[in-house]
Structure formats: C-alpha cells, structure tokens
Amino acid sequence: MLIKVFGAAVQGVDATIITIEVNSSRGCMFYLVGLPDSAVKESHRRIISALQVNNFKMPTSNLTINMAPADIRKEGAAYDLPLAMGMLAANETIASDKLSRYLIMGELSLDGSIQPIKGALPIAIKAREEGFEGIIIPQQNAREAAVVNNLKVYGVSNIKEVVSFLNNEMELQETIVNTREEFFAQQNIFDFDFAEVKGQENVKRALEVAAAGGHNLIMIGAPGSGKSMMAKRLPSILPPLSLSESLETTKIHSVAGKLGRNSSLITKRPFRDPHHTISSVALVGGGNYPQPGEISLAHNGVLFLDELAEFNRTVLEVLRQPLEDRNITISRVKWTVEYPASFMLIASMNPCPCGYYNHPTRACVCSTGQVQKYLNRISGPLLDRIDIQAEIVPVAFEEISDKRKAESSEAIRQRVIAARQIQEKRFANYPGIHCNAQMTSKLLAEFAQPDNQGLSLLKTAMERLNLSARAYDRILKVSRTIADLEGSEHIKSHHLGEAISYRNLDRENWAG
Numbered sequence: 001m002l003i004k005v006f007g008a009a010v011q012g013v014d015a016t017i018i019t020i021e022v023n024s025s026r027g028c029m030f031y032l033v034g035l036p037d038s039a040v041k042e043s044h045r046r047i048i049s050a051l052q053v054n055n056f057k058m059p060t061s062n063l064t065i066n067m068a069p070a071d072i073r074k075e076g077a078a079y080d081l082p083l084a085m086g087m088l089a090a091n092e093t094i095a096s097d098k099l100s101r102y103l104i105m106g107e108l109s110l111d112g113s114i115q116p117i118k119g120a121l122p123i124a125i126k127a128r129e130e131g132f133e134g135i136i137i138p139q140q141n142a143r144e145a146a147v148v149n150n151l152k153v154y155g156v157s158n159i160k161e162v163v164s165f166l167n168n169e170m171e172l173q174e175t176i177v178n179t180r181e182e183f184f185a186q187q188n189i190f191d192f193d194f195a196e197v198k199g200q201e202n203v204k205r206a207l208e209v210a211a212a213g214g215h216n217l218i219m220i221g222a223p224g225s226g227k228s229m230m231a232k233r234l235p236s237i238l239p240p241l242s243l244s245e246s247l248e249t250t251k252i253h254s255v256a257g258k259l260g261r262n263s264s265l266i267t268k269r270p271f272r273d274p275h276h277t278i279s280s281v282a283l284v285g286g287g288n289y290p291q292p293g294e295i296s297l298a299h300n301g302v303l304f305l306d307e308l309a310e311f312n313r314t315v316l317e318v319l320r321q322p323l324e325d326r327n328i329t330i331s332r333v334k335w336t337v338e339y340p341a342s343f344m345l346i347a348s349m350n351p352c353p354c355g356y357y358n359h360p361t362r363a364c365v366c367s368t369g370q371v372q373k374y375l376n377r378i379s380g381p382l383l384d385r386i387d388i389q390a391e392i393v394p395v396a397f398e399e400i401s402d403k404r405k406a407e408s409s410e411a412i413r414q415r416v417i418a419a420r421q422i423q424e425k426r427f428a429n430y431p432g433i434h435c436n437a438q439m440t441s442k443l444l445a446e447f448a449q450p451d452n453q454g455l456s457l458l459k460t461a462m463e464r465l466n467l468s469a470r471a472y473d474r475i476l477k478v479s480r481t482i483a484d485l486e487g488s489e490h491i492k493s494h495h496l497g498e499a500i501s502y503r504n505l506d507r508e509n510w511a512g
Contacts, residue, residue: 005086010119012337015126022086034067050112059091078117081106101133112159116140121254124148142175186267190236195408199399206390212419213481214435216345221392227348236409270301276310286330298343308349388502419484448480
C-alpha cells in the first residue's frame, strides 16, 4: 500500500515541499531513503517509542520510505510527525483521505508529545502557495504560522490529537491571529528613551541623521561617555516596520529558531549586539547546517558592534561586501543559500588602548604610535563604508545633574519619519531603494548634487582630509539626509558642512 504525506524543508529563508512516500509490503525490514541526515534516520526509534507509549500498533510489514525530491538534504527532527503519520496510514491505523490536504511537521518526544520546530512561518507560506487546506504543526509554533491568512493552522501537543483528527474522531481548534491588530498594537512600545540621556546633543543629532537616512555610524570616545547607552536607544527613533518588512524579518528569525514560544510577528526593528569574540560564520551565517548570521538577524534593524577595535580583524572584513550589497550569499560545494542583510551598522570604540585620548580632564598614557596602531585595527575600506563618525566627550557634571528631561524619542522619531517619507516618495520608481543610504552613483548625480558654493566646500574638504571617492559619496548621501530633515529640496552648503563634520577619523591630526 502506497501512502503520501507532505512536509517541508527550509532552504535559506524559503521552504520547499517534501513528499514522504511510504510503501508497505510483505516482510519485516525498514528502509529510509531520500538523502536524510542522522537526525532524520534516528526518527525511527523516536516514532517506535511514541507509538508504543500511546498504544498504537507499530507496522510489522516491510516499510520503504522515500523523501522526495531526493536531491535535497533533509535535516533535523521536524520530520518525525509526518513520518509517523505515513507509517500509521500504511498500516491502516489511520484514514489516508485527509493526508493530501494538510502539510504536517513536528518533532516527537519518546512519550508522543510534540516539540517545536524551526521555520514554521516560511513553511506555512509555502503551504498556502501550494494550495494546501491547512497545516498541522506543534502548538508552540501555531501563532507564528497563523500570521499567514487563508490557511487553517492547527497546533497540536500530542500524537494522539493528530491521529484522532485524521480519523475524524475529534476536531482540532484552529489558531487565528489578527495580524494587523497585533502588529500595530506593539509598534510604539520601547524600553529605552532619549529623554533619559543628559547632554550629548551633537551625538543625538548624529544618531537622528543616521536614523533618517539609514546610514552606518561609529561613535568613538572615552569609557563611560554613553556610547552603548545611546546605541540601545536608536531603535526608539527608527521609523516603524511596514507589514511586509515585519513578515520578512519574522521569517529570518523563524528559520534561525530565535522566535519565542507562542510569538507571532516581530513588530519592532531588530537590535543585535554580538560579543566581540564572535566568529565570521556566526556573524555572516553558514555552517554545516546553514543558518542566518547576526547580520541577517539584524535585517531591517540595527547591528551594534560595541568595542569595535576588539573584534578580530578578519571577522570585521567580512562585513564589507554585505554593507554594500545588503545581502549575503553562502556558497559551499553542495549548496548555496542567500540571506537578506539590509541593516544599519552602529559601532562604538575607545580612541586608544587606555581609552582617554582627547579626554578633557584625564591624561592619556598611550604614545602616538600606540593610538595610531589601535585605530588601525579598523581597516580603511571598512571605515569608508561608515557614513557618520561621531566623537563623544564625557558629559559635564552640570548636565548630568540637570533635572530637566531631554527631548523624547517620540519627538525625534516624528522628524525621522517625515524625512523617510520624503525619501520613499523620491525613490518610488526605483525598486529596492528605500532610503538615502541605498542610493547608487546614478541616483546621487540625480538627487544629491550641491550648488557651486557647496562644490567648492566639498573640494576643499576632499583635499585637506585626503578623502576617497567612496567617502565623497558618503558625504553627499548624509548631506541629502540632512536636507531632508530640514525639508529642503536642494543641498545647501551648511548641509554639506555638517556632513563633512561627521568625518572625524579622516582628519590627519586626529591621532596626533
């Protein structure tokens, strides 16, 4: 007797339908083919235990199971449940008429309980695309999958529930999520606010410009000057996610298994802050079983690298291509996957090994050579890709003790949203371009050309600071954003002046 059950394999951030064919014939052997990995092969023992504990009869015939297409590697324990259903259907323990209408995924425990899986959202999206009536998945993943409309989502916690449902002995409760209501309800709730930050008005301005144009930014200053504190407040002034951005971000976190149990859509922009001991693979993604890295988990959000100079230099250099292309392609001999990686890079570092170079009150004990060597840990090509370089000095006592609240994140956010709306209108006819930081050279020539006075100012800055062509482009992008914040159609000289002031590390005398 031949039975077909349907599951899915996740590749990159998308899913592929897997057809599990179970053939029962005379004999007592068990064969599992179709390029399964060790975890899939071990499913046989988990299934036997789950069936025995729940008083189901284990098939005693010859079973041959093929997982098609056979050229796609099947990984993980999420195929336990569809394999078990196929075996029971082949043994005629359950009716097979419903199997073609539902996609089934889930990991079995030895007692028959069902454990959560990774990638439930892209699997549900694929199930709807392929015309399945519904999807049967672990209860913990039900809300995540229920984000997909026009698809019945049934969350189950035990193998008995699935068997009873397929035998028409009970009805499962459909999980329904009001996607838009949940999405808009959570968008404006943040743990941190710029109203709590005393002083540092110039750095707040730099962060506002970065948020308005999607620019990369580095903060350099002494320990305790507030670099990390302000970086953590950046998400509170970023424009809210659109529904499509939220879905795309949630898919990546779903594939990586980073969504919390019983969670649905990600409603706020991600903020990822990996430790400086991170490896290249953990940062960009990959591995024996390909997974998204930190740059993809920060997609549509912020990647914060604290103590940038302490990161391994080879790790930092792998950021150069994703910062330009806004995606990362992981290529191996047998497979290639592509993950999106459109993120804002926010970095912070001390100016020297002791941390007090250029400090207004504390003396630096580092020599000029040590300061320069420390700064050289960050390569020129990587610094060129960082649009804004902000120098931070410690806050004076008078500002710290001032009881007046600073400008709130909400007020800053409104200006940022207004600037982004100008950019969205400007780039409406350019697919894939959403903010000034993404402008190509062609778009710069069209939308970011300064007047003669501005060109003269820019020429002087280029000659004195010995800037590269890429730095020239960065200055134009930042000045376009500053003009947008001001509501100005044209880039003026004072916009360029402010953009040039954000190239602190390019000054020849900065490190002595």
